[in-house]
Amino acid sequence: MPQPFIPKPAPEEIQAFGPIRFIPGKKGGRYPYCHSLAIDGEETWMVDPAGDKDQLRRLARRRRVTGVFISHFHEDHQKYNHLFPEARFYVPAAETEAFRSVTAALDLMGLEDPRAREYWGDIMVRQFNFRPLENLVPYEPGQRFRQGGITLEIVPAPGHTPGHSCFYFPGQELLFLADVDLTPFGPWYGDKTSSLEDFEATLERLADFQARTYITAHEQGVFTQEEFQTALPAYRQAIAAREDRLLELLKKPKTVKQLADRHFFYGKPKEPPFIYHHIETQMLGKHLERLLRRGRVSLKDGLYLSQK
Numbered sequence: 001m002p003q004p005f006i007p008k009p010a011p012e013e014i015q016a017f018g019p020i021r022f023i024p025g026k027k028g029g030r031y032p033y034c035h036s037l038a039i040d041g042e043e044t045w046m047v048d049p050a051g052d053k054d055q056l057r058r059l060a061r062r063r064r065v066t067g068v069f070i071s072h073f074h075e076d077h078q079k080y081n082h083l084f085p086e087a088r089f090y091v092p093a094a095e096t097e098a099f100r101s102v103t104a105a106l107d108l109m110g111l112e113d114p115r116a117r118e119y120w121g122d123i124m125v126r127q128f129n130f131r132p133l134e135n136l137v138p139y140e141p142g143q144r145f146r147q148g149g150i151t152l153e154i155v156p157a158p159g160h161t162p163g164h165s166c167f168y169f170p171g172q173e174l175l176f177l178a179d180v181d182l183t184p185f186g187p188w189y190g191d192k193t194s195s196l197e198d199f200e201a202t203l204e205r206l207a208d209f210q211a212r213t214y215i216t217a218h219e220q221g222v223f224t225q226e227e228f229q230t231a232l233p234a235y236r237q238a239i240a241a242r243e244d245r246l247l248e249l250l251k252k253p254k255t256v257k258q259l260a261d262r263h264f265f266y267g268k269p270k271e272p273p274f275i276y277h278h279i280e281t282q283m284l285g286k287h288l289e290r291l292l293r294r295g296r297v298s299l300k301d302g303l304y305l306s307q308k
């Protein structure tokens, strides 16, 4: 068992790491917000602009923001894109379409029910200011971008979403982890196109990633190297703990719906219920499929049962 990790609250003030500024998201960086970065070189770049509208608006007024780097297509990482109308938007090549249309984003989520699609599409536009982005620059794993002596390297980190990426700044030895968010909740793989296996492989690779500072998009936000080395194994352990809990529950046969109705991952009902039911079902499905493949559970008439 890895050591337990006790998280700290997110910083309340902007923190500078050389030319990189950490801009804390509202609500301690919890959904529907995330922490953002501003990078000042000859030009200014932004990372995941969904933290704090007032701060970002002030920055947009004072600086010439020419680039916005987005880690993945989720709505809570691009809520304030519209504050930077002159910027180019750098997005994962694997998810480009989801930045051009709501339909493509809903497809990656795997939402199928027409009413759910209409409802969530509307939320994306009205609450998250989704607009199709035109000045897109798709980025690829390993690609490096430079300006004013600053380098940003794309570190692929699939699993949460297919194109989910971290950003490494070698000059500052700073790694932006995006939604490898090291929260007590643990890894999130609730879209149809999320992958539990890819997420695990990403965590294994990142465990050896040497940096001085690690920054997540949610909750604690800023981690020293020492904190990262405790937080990452604890975060990884959440997957095994979920599996154990699932096998325990399945000593009596249950359907996926019965498990989702118990709010297996979130522990309590969340709004809107059909979105959270979708997430629970997707995450359960990925565990159950794997347990079935490994012979740890059986499936008969829609009922899953733990095997000895």
Ligand SMILES: [Zn+2]
Binding pocket: 072, 074, 160, 179
């Ligand atoms: Zn996300």
